[in-house]
Amino acid sequence: xxxxxxxxxxxxxLLSGCAAPAEEAPAEPSxxxxxxxxxxELRLLYDDEPGSxxxxxxxxxxxxxxxxxxxxxLLVFDSTGRLRPCLAExxxxxxxxxxxTLTLRTDAMWFDEAGNEAAPVTAEDFxxxxxxxxxxxxxxxxxxxxxxxxRNAREYYDxxxxxxxxxxxxxxxxxxxxxxxxxxxxxxxxDVPDFPARLTDLPYLPVRAEQxxxxxxxxxxxxxxxCGACILAAREPQAETVLRRNPRAAYAEExxxxxxxxxxxxxxxxxxxxxxxxxxxxYAALSxxxxxxxxxxxxxxxxxxxxxxxxxRSVFLCFNFGARVPESGSPDEGAAGQGVEEKYDPENxxxxxxxxxxxxxxxxxxxxxxxxxxxxxxxxIVPAGFTADYAGRADRGDPFDxxxxxxxxxxARTELSGLGAVFPVRALLPCPGDDPDALRRCERIEKMLxxxxxxxxxxxxxxxxxxxxxxxxxxxxxxxxxxxxxxEADSFDAGTWAKPFFQPKDPDGSYGRGYRYARxxxxxxxxxxxxxxxxxxxxLVEKARALTDPSEREDAFARAEAYLIEHALxxxxxxxEPGYAVSRVDLSGCPAAGxxxxxxxxxxxxxxxxxxxxxxxxxxxxxEEEPAPPEPAAAGPExxxxxxxxxx
Numbered sequence: 001x002x003x004x005x006x007x008x009x010x011x012x013x014l015l016s017g018c019a020a021p022a023e024e025a026p027a028e029p030s031x032x033x034x035x036x037x038x039x040x041e042l043r044l045l046y047d048d049e050p051g052s053x054x055x056x057x058x059x060x061x062x063x064x065x066x067x068x069x070x071x072x073x074l075l076v077f078d079s080t081g082r083l084r085p086c087l088a089e090x091x092x093x094x095x096x097x098x099x100x101t102l103t104l105r106t107d108a109m110w111f112d113e114a115g116n117e118a119a120p121v122t123a124e125d126f127x128x129x130x131x132x133x134x135x136x137x138x139x140x141x142x143x144x145x146x147x148x149x150x151r152n153a154r155e156y157y158d159x160x161x162x163x164x165x166x167x168x169x170x171x172x173x174x175x176x177x178x179x180x181x182x183x184x185x186x187x188x189x190x191d192v193p194d195f196p197a198r199l200t201d202l203p204y205l206p207v208r209a210e211q212x213x214x215x216x217x218x219x220x221x222x223x224x225x226x227c228g229a230c231i232l233a234a235r236e237p238q239a240e241t242v243l244r245r246n247p248r249a250a251y252a253e254e255x256x257x258x259x260x261x262x263x264x265x266x267x268x269x270x271x272x273x274x275x276x277x278x279x280x281x282x283y284a285a286l287s288x289x290x291x292x293x294x295x296x297x298x299x300x301x302x303x304x305x306x307x308x309x310x311x312x313r314s315v316f317l318c319f320n321f322g323a324r325v326p327e328s329g330s331p332d333e334g335a336a337g338q339g340v341e342e343k344y345d346p347e348n349x350x351x352x353x354x355x356x357x358x359x360x361x362x363x364x365x366x367x368x369x370x371x372x373x374x375x376x377x378x379x380x381i382v383p384a385g386f387t388a389d390y391a392g393r394a395d396r397g398d399p400f401d402x403x404x405x406x407x408x409x410x411x412a413r414t415e416l417s418g419l420g421a422v423f424p425v426r427a428l429l430p431c432p433g434d435d436p437d438a439l440r441r442c443e444r445i446e447k448m449l450x451x452x453x454x455x456x457x458x459x460x461x462x463x464x465x466x467x468x469x470x471x472x473x474x475x476x477x478x479x480x481x482x483x484x485x486x487x488e489a490d491s492f493d494a495g496t497w498a499k500p501f502f503q504p505k506d507p508d509g510s511y512g513r514g515y516r517y518a519r520x521x522x523x524x525x526x527x528x529x530x531x532x533x534x535x536x537x538x539x540l541v542e543k544a545r546a547l548t549d550p551s552e553r554e555d556a557f558a559r560a561e562a563y564l565i566e567h568a569l570x571x572x573x574x575x576x577e578p579g580y581a582v583s584r585v586d587l588s589g590c591p592a593a594g595x596x597x598x599x600x601x602x603x604x605x606x607x608x609x610x611x612x613x614x615x616x617x618x619x620x621x622x623x624e625e626e627p628a629p630p631e632p633a634a635a636g637p638e639x640x641x642x643x644x645x646x647x648x
Contacts, residue, residue: 040245040258042282042585042605045268045275046074049238054218055205056133057140062262063218064202068598069243069260070226073204074184074199075128079290079602081311081385081592083196086250087121087206087227088184095548098151099175099189100195106182110208110225113233115244116586118208121227123178125206130176132212133203136161142203149195151175151187191548197387197492200594229601230256238264254589257600258444261357276582277303277609283583286438291580308580309376311385311593312489314497315364317445317571320355320481321530322515322522339478344428344461349481352425354528356575358414359568362482363403366454368398368573372440375616377574379563381487383495385592390494393558396565402452409453428481430474431462437577441484478519485517486576492593494557501564502541530600533567583610 018042037043050060057068088102107123130150133140134157137198147154152173158166175187188195196203199311207217208225208643226232229251230243243260246252263281265271268380272284273294286294286304294300299460323346326341340346352358368377380394427449431442460482465474474480489496500517511521520537523530544556564570578602589602 001147007025021509023308024612037261037279037282040256040605041261042257042259042600042603043261043280044283045261045265045272045281046262047264047268049264049268052218053224053232053235055202055224056129056207057138058218059141064595065598066232066241066243066262067205068228068595069230069600070228070232071224072108072228072249073201073595074204075196076200076596076601077197077591079589079592081387083200084646086200086596088199091199093639095191098191100186100188101179102184102186104182104201107248107250108227109248110227110232110249111232112225113223115231115246117234118225120181120310121206122181123179125182126184127176127178128206128209128212129205130174130203131171132207134160134174144196145203148189149192149198149618151189153189168225172252187235192493193495193548193550194491194493198449198593200492200591200596202595205595209487211517229599230260240264251601254602255600256587257548257603257605259602271304273582276584279348279584282585282605284581286580286582288577294582295580296634298564300609303582304580305583305611305615306373306375306612306614307581307586308590309385309578310552310575311383313575314378314381314383315372315484315486315573315576316381316500317362317573318483318485318518319359319362319518319568319570320478320482320483321350321353321528322478322519322526323353323481324347324360340428340481341479344426344481345422348422348425348482349427350526350528352416353413353481354530355412355415355419355568356530356533357408357415360424361408361412361453362449362458363399363568364408365449365570366445366571367400367448369400370444370448371632372574372576373578373616376578378572378577380565381500381570382494382558382573385577386489387492387554388552390558392560393555394565396562399571405452407459424454424456427458427460428463428479429460430463430465430480430483432467432470432471434467438466445482445484475517478515484573487517494554495541498541498557498560501570502538520569530569532568537563537567537569540645544635546559569572578616580612583615586610586614588615619640 040246046062048060048062050058050063052058053063053066055063055071058064071085074086074088075083075091078084083527085105087104087108089105091100091102093100104121107465110118112118115473130146130153132138132147134145134153136157142155143157147157152175156169156174159168175189178187179185186195192198206227211217211222211224214222218224220235220237220428222234223235226246229246229249232241233244234240234242241262245255249255272281273290274287275281276284277300285307294304323340325342326344340349366448379397382390384392429442429445431438433439442462446462448487449458449460462549470480475483475485485500487500490499501520503511503516503521506512511525515521520534522535524538535558536593540556540560544553544560547556549555565572584606586604586606589604590599591597591601
């Protein structure tokens with residue numbers, strides 16, 4: 001089978017694969033304010049020519065962009081991240097049977113290249129797609145997305161593939177069936193709270209069985225039928241592919257683009273930005289290098305706009321709660337790359353990091369607007385728009401407050417002095433050596449923390465590490481004290497945002513090796529001052545993981561995340577550096593996630609290039625009232641630990 005592709009496809013910007021960012025500089029555009037394509041046409045250059053449009057097999061960016069516009073999903077996210085009906089008009093869950101039943105729209109139809117009705121979309125089309133994906137000869141990269149989710153999916157696949165000890169399973173035992181033409185059922189292997197959200201993506205698309213039986217599905221002689229926002233009207237490989245607006249779509253009023261024309265250009269990666277600026281193309285992504293160049297040029301900068309805020313990626317500052325090299329006889333003894341070198345005084349750091357006031361002083365002193373574009377900042381680990389207002393439920397406001405940071409600093413100094421800590425506390429902050437932007441951010445963190453809190457309180461040491469070794473040696477090996485980390489969602493479940501921090505116990509009741517980001521479990525196993533706080537966070541996550549109702553589950557994970565943030569176990573930064581593009585299409589009304597994020601549904605053509613001001617996402621709202629900072633602790637060795645004093 002092909003390499004594994006996780007269920008959650010990259011939630012990339014619409015048609016980003018049509019003009020992949022290039023390292024060499026683009027041609028200079030000559031000013032041409034008028035879009036030269038016919039009215040209502042979105043023209044896109046691409047250089048990734050898919051060998052097939054078999055969407056149940058291909059992972060070609062161009063093919064997926066075409067299919068996202070021509071084949072609808074059962075459900076769709078709207079532009080705010082809420083699930084809406086699409087090919088399915090309703091859905092319900094039978095918890096005891098672990099079965100989802102979906103009712104298809106009566107007017108859902110397949111259309112041929114001329115826009116003529118070919119057949120109704122039926123439940124059997126979804127059954128045929130699952131059977132095709134789970135056939136080893138198909139070599140679909142999406143089979144693994146069904147394993148452990150759809151009942152007997154793996155068993156059926158292994159039985160056909162001749163896996164050792166695998167017993168053949170009849171397809172009737174697989175958890176997908178058509179009760180009638182409009183009634184589709186999925187029976188699950190286990191409770192999957194985010195299953196409805198998964199129905200917005202590729203493994204759950206329909207396909208006509210007759211087309212699969214004909215052979216060469218996706219080739220020019222057997223192109224997929226259409227049931228989406230557009231009709232696949234014409235395709236000539238290495239020339240162009242043309243999509244026409246589908247006036248019969250249930251949401252036809254949301255489709256304002258009449259034609260999407262994919263034009264093949266083997267040098268699209270270089271030519272597309274200038275073509276978009278000149279009005280020869282409607283959209284082109286900019287590489288980081290080219291974005292910096294265009295933004296630094298007064299003539300070119302007016303053509304640059306922001307890509308949409310990502311809803312699948314989060315960036316945050318981690319504290320390392322397990323910085324010391326493991327002691328002799330500990331479970332981690334001998335583990336490669338574990339711990340920070342003695343010259344950075346990891347024992348002193350662990351005293352500091354387990355003092356909540358110390359962490360809060362850093363959290364309150366960190367001006368995140370100095371690190372990222374304000375439009376891409378966030379107050380939560382979960383990105384805004386991931387699933388409706390989940391982020392809003394965990395949001396505790398912008399923590400930046402120099403006066404509060406100073407109060408926490410003074411409280412931490414009192415507490416830590418009583419514990420024998422040495423000041424300034426050294427804080428090792430590694431960054432990838434070949435990423436100048438990451439180095440710039442780390443140097444700014446160093447400057448702002450030492451300026452706001454005092455160089456006699458904290459000494460941030462920025463160290464560059466080879467990018468090839470960074471994840472293995474630094475993040476997984478625990479060779480850091482502070483670290484800018486990122487996490488990309490591996491599912492649509494709210495629980496994905498707890499995965500970097502939460503660590504379940506091993507069967508023997510210990511945490512063992514394999515620590516998550518921040519190595520929080522070490523605070524518990526070492527019995528530090530933060531043990532109670534971390535244990536409480538883990539318990540909140542455990543309770544959330546046990547829930548199956550999506551709304552209750554999101555509420556519970558939001559409470560756990562709010563606790564994580566309030567106690568400064570990590571500091572949210574946002575969604576990372578913004579992407580930039582040259583675009584003549586407004587994508588703000590398009591679906592927020594899932595395969596639909598690639599579609600023109602909700603897009604609006606503009607007669608000129610969009611600006612950064614027009615496309616920058618609105619900043620995440622800040623709650624009206626922010627929790628007041630705690631009173632500093634009294635001096636002296638008898639003082640309670642900061643953890644218990646400041647626990648909310």
